[in-house]
Amino acid sequence: MNTLLNSKVDSVKNRKIFDQLLEMGQLYNLTLHEALGEVCHKSSMLLEVDQVSIWMLSSDSSTLTKIASSIQMEDEVSEVHQKDYPSYFELMKEEHFWSAEQMDEHIFPISTHSNRLEFKLTDQKDFHGVLSIRYSNRREWSDDYLFVLPSIVHSIMLLVERESYKRLAMVDALTGLRNLTSFLEETTERMTKVDETMDTYFIYLKIDLFQDIQDVLGIDGADEVLKEVALRIQTLFPAPYLTARIGFDHFAVYFDTANKPQMGERYFEKADEALAKQIMVDDQEVYLTYSIGFSQFPQHGNNAKACLNAAQIALNNGRKKFSRNAQTFYQPEMYTSMSNDLHTEMNLRKGIESNEFELYYQPKVNCEDGSIAGFEALIRWNHPKLGIRGPMEFIPIAESTGLIIPIGEWVITQALKQLALWDIGHRKQYTISINISSRHFLHNDFPKYLLSQMDYYKVSPSRLVIEITESVAMMEYETVKERIHYLNELGFSVSIDDFGTGFSAFVYLQHFPIKEIKIDRQFIQEIESDEKSLSITRTIINLAEQLSLRVVSEGVETIEQWEKLKMLGCHELQGFYFSKPLNIKKIEELY
Structure with a gap:
């Protein structure tokens, strides 16, 4: 090998090689395939050889594949497999560069271009492939060329590494899909x-x-x-x-x-x-x-x-x-809905901080004589620009964002505060029913917050009725069961709102220690004209009587509905026939 490396290249030509090599910096604007092809082309001119080609090693190190070449040789293969040329693959592991003198036809498929010089393409850790130089006439290589050749190898490795980093930046590392x-x-x-x-x-x-x-x-x-x-x-x-x-x-x-x-x-x-x-x-x-x-x-x-x-x-x-x-x-309206939801969420957060909410109270009356038995507290949002907003306009957003927790806590506090004020004013010992969302009811801190507020306002638990919907039981059956038992032991009454509308209605009656059910308004609205609605209502009331449960009918709008429900034995009524929900000022003026 040393006999090939004993001639000199004049300094002018050497300077030209370096100047042209420096121009390779322009290659970074090309794709990897284009850049490596340009490296091969430039290198073949700089070194004055017939062909420069680049071969990359497969991930399992079993195959070399030609990925770029200055020219295509008619006799040249495009892949070399370890199983066919094991000695050549061993040579690559041991040497950093080698010449054709180290090979014969059993080592590598030598063609009429029997003169070959090859360099290992490697970084600090791994072997990636081979830079192959082929030339027709036997020649001697100077030390100057040996200085240039590693620089060419280095340039190739920089391009390969750049492509590797680019791929990492564009591919999901876990799945291999695009990012x-x-x-x-x-x-x-x-x-x-x-x-x-x-x-x-x-x-x-x-x-x-x-x-x-x-x-x-x-x-x-x-x-x-x-x-x-x-x-x-x-x-x-x-x-x-x-x-x-x-x-x-x-x-x-x-x-x-x-x-x-x-x-x-x-x-x-x-x-x-x-x-x-x-x-x-x-x-x-x-x-x-x-x-x-x-x-x-x-x-x-x-x-x-x-x-x-x-x-x-x-x-x-x-x-x-x-x-x-x-x-x-x-659909285009989906964007409008999403935008409105986002604005509602942002305004809700501000509304909580600015105390923009208010409780309205709807009377619950005794079915026998129409006297006031208690009230249901219903939240309203006093929006500074839009005015009074009903719960259906913001509660779904509050539930999906988690804001239902601070809103629910605000409702608990305000209801207990109002009960305490009525006690100070020596008013009748009314009850207040509050609606608690499933997310809030199942929250770990719900009982603790409830007890802390009861203790602060010195109100008996029997005065606060906690209303939940049937859908709660469909979420976490055992957790709901334990929570209702615990609240019952503390002295709270749990009421099932919209009873009869879900599949879980009778599961509550069988397994949960509830004290009250509220028959959904859809049955009450048709109780005068629809026999099925009347039969369902009668069945619910009779069953509740057998289980010693209090029954409240929602949505009563006519005296005929009142009379029907009185005949069926309902305990309490609620609806527009008696009163729509009112703010506390009007409630206290009327009652």
């Missing part, structure tokens, strides 16, 4: 080629209740689930679809009809079936459901980010109605 940045870049490029004859779609997919799955399986198990979901998505939506993982359990798909990919309702039904198949994680069967939002370009946005956002809005809108398996196509 959000890469997805938006590629979809933006594809969308420039879309014309008015083509359909273009975005799919936003989210795994339902994935946080619960991670809590059960742990982080490693959840990662295995995500990798399997990503693989299934990639299999279901191969090129020309574009797929990506864009968040924790969020995935995206883009496709257009330029390449006529499979589409249609039946295809997506098959996709649902494939995604829903069980996943095995450490011998644990995992079944998933997914919620999906769809949007279309250009109908729902003028760029990739806007269309993806529209698909997400569609998904979120669907999940308001169905917590699982929601599939929703974007």
Whole structure:
């Protein structure tokens, strides 16, 4: 080898080589393939050789593949396998550079260009491939060339590393799918080629209740689930679809009809079936459901980010109605609704801080004589710009954001404060019923807050009736059962609001120590004209009597309804026939 390296290159030519080599900095504006091809081309001119080629090693170190070359040789292969040339692969491990003199036809497929010099492409840790230099005439290599050649190798490795970092920046490390940045870049490029004859779609997919799955399986198990979901998505939506993982359990798909990919309702039904198949994680069967939002370009946005956002809005809108398996196509009014919800949430937070809420009270009357038995406290929002807002305009937002907890605590405090004021004024020992949301009722701090306020205002627990809806029992049966038992032991009465409208109604009666049921207004409104409504109401009242439960009928609007309910044995009534909800000033003036 040393005999090849004993000549000198004059300093002028050497300077020219360095100057041209420095121009390789311009290569960073090209793709990796283009840049490596340019390196080969420049290097072959600088070194005055027939060919310079770059070969990269496969991830399992079993194959060398030619990825760039200054020219294509007719006799040259494009891949070399370790099983065919084991000695050559051993040579690569041991040496940093070698010449054709170290090889024969059994080591490497030597062609008519028998003169070859090769350098190992390596960084500080790993071996990546080979820089191969071929020349027709035997020549001697000077020390100056030996100084330049490692610089060329270094330049190649810089380009390879740059591409590796770029890939890491554009690919989700866990699943290998595109990340959000890469997805938006590629979809933006594809969308420039879309014309008015083509359909273009975005799919936003989210795994339902994935946080619960991670809590059960742990982080490693959840990662295995995500990798399997990503693989299934990639299999279901191969090129020309574009797929990506864009968040924790969020995935995206883009496709257009330029390449006529499979589409249609039946295809997506098959996709649902494939995604829903069980996943095995450490011998644990995992079944998933997914919620999906769809949007279309250009109908729902003028760029990739806007269309993806529209698909997400569609998904979120669907999940308001169905917590699982929601599939929703974007509609423009969804954005308006989302915007209104956001403004409501921000104003709610301000309203809590500014004490903009007020309790209105609707009388509950004795069914026998119409005397006042107590009141139901109903929250109103004194919005500084919009005026008095009813609960249906803000309670759903409060529940979804968690603001229902401070609002519910405010209601408890105000109701107990009012009972204390009535005691000071020596008014009748009325009860006040308050509505507690399922989220607040099941909150760990609910009983503690309730007791602290009762103690502060010195009000008996029997004076406060806690109303919950039937849907609460459908959430966490055992927890609800324990909570009602505990409140009952403390002296509170628990009432079931809207009784008879849900499947769990009689579960409450059988297992929970409730004290009161409120028959839903839909039965009361038709009690005069509909025999079924009358029969259902009669059955509920008779059953309550057998179980020693107090019955309140809501929505009483006529004297005929009152008479019917009195005949059936109802205990208390509530409705517009007696009074609509009123603020405390009017309540105290009237009663």
